[in-house]
Amino acid sequence: MPIEIDSLLTLPDSAVETLLAEFKKFWTLRENFSGRGFTFKRGMLMWGPPGSGKTSAIWQMTQALVTLHRGVVVFIEDPHLATTCVGMLRRIEPDRPMITIMEDLDALVSRYGDHGFLALLDGETQISNVVHVATTNYPEYLDRRFVDRPSRFDTIMRVGMPSADARRVYFHAKEPSLDAETLERWVDRTEDYSIAHLREVIIAIKCFGQSEDAVFNRMDDMRQSKLESDGFGGQRNNVGFLSQARQVRR
Structure with a gap:
């Protein structure tokens, strides 16, 4: 469907540039994955303060996928409904590149629970030929099963305010x-x-x-x-969230 957004700009930001480069390279590596018996998928989690450019990075990824690979973009809210739709789409289009987008993942997990998202990322309902992209402003609210398990989110990157x-x-x-x-x-x-x-x-x-x-x-x-x-004095995002997440879960 047509979506009207501001004109996209590629800004000199090391985190976003690194993510976009990895995203574009991933689609050239299908044989490298299959030759080693790995499912051809990737998970990326961007975290950082609101307005830091996470959504802009998502739009740049979707633009690259659609224009270069004729791919499909799926925005996920209810993971169970999304699993059904993604599975149906994959049966119809088995080789079509796909991105799933989960914005504010911590809020989605709080609303729907974590099992459906975990299953979609790396469980009984996972699919191939896909990049899962998620964002959060508060990574410390995510269970360590999300933030400390490659193959769910393989690349976790902080996106800070524009330099x-x-x-x-x-x-x-x-x-x-x-x-x-x-x-x-x-x-x-x-x-x-x-x-x-x-x-x-x-x-x-x-x-x-x-x-x-x-x-x-x-x-x-x-x-x-x-x-x-x-109520955090701006210090929430200055703490290494993996260690903080473990402290919260204890």
Whole structure:
């Protein structure tokens, strides 16, 4: 189905670049997997603060799969319904490349339980020729069976907020009219801003004509309110989540 989204940009971010490179290489390795008797599948889990670019990375993966391999993208919520649909699709299209998307996996597991997701990833209902992609803002809420078991999620990557280079590329691409001095000022003032915050900076200043100071003060107030409402002082994502997940489960 047609989905309208902002124009995708490839930003200089080592985590996303690494994931995209691995994703694209995976589809060239079918014989390498089958020759060793391995199911041709891959699992990727992206974690990090809201707005860090996880969803953007998913859209870039889906775009690559559809345009380069004529693949199918399946967004998963109820794992039992998804298992039925994916199984039916695989019987009809046994060789069609596929991505399954599980956004906010911790919330999905809390709602539906973990068995259905575990079975889909690496159990009695698993399929071949697929990449399972999941995201979470709070990886410490996931059971270690998700985060400490390759073949369910083989690559687990933290996606942080856009770096200065990424912010510079974003601003220049979306608002090429910025002079060098203004561009660098915006880059300096948007440290730890999400992509959504960067987007609003451009819209508020360039489309609505609001003053820079007013916009940046509003963005800073929004971010500070979010940190205070979380009650974690912004430190949740600075802790190695594998060790924290084990502590939680004890």
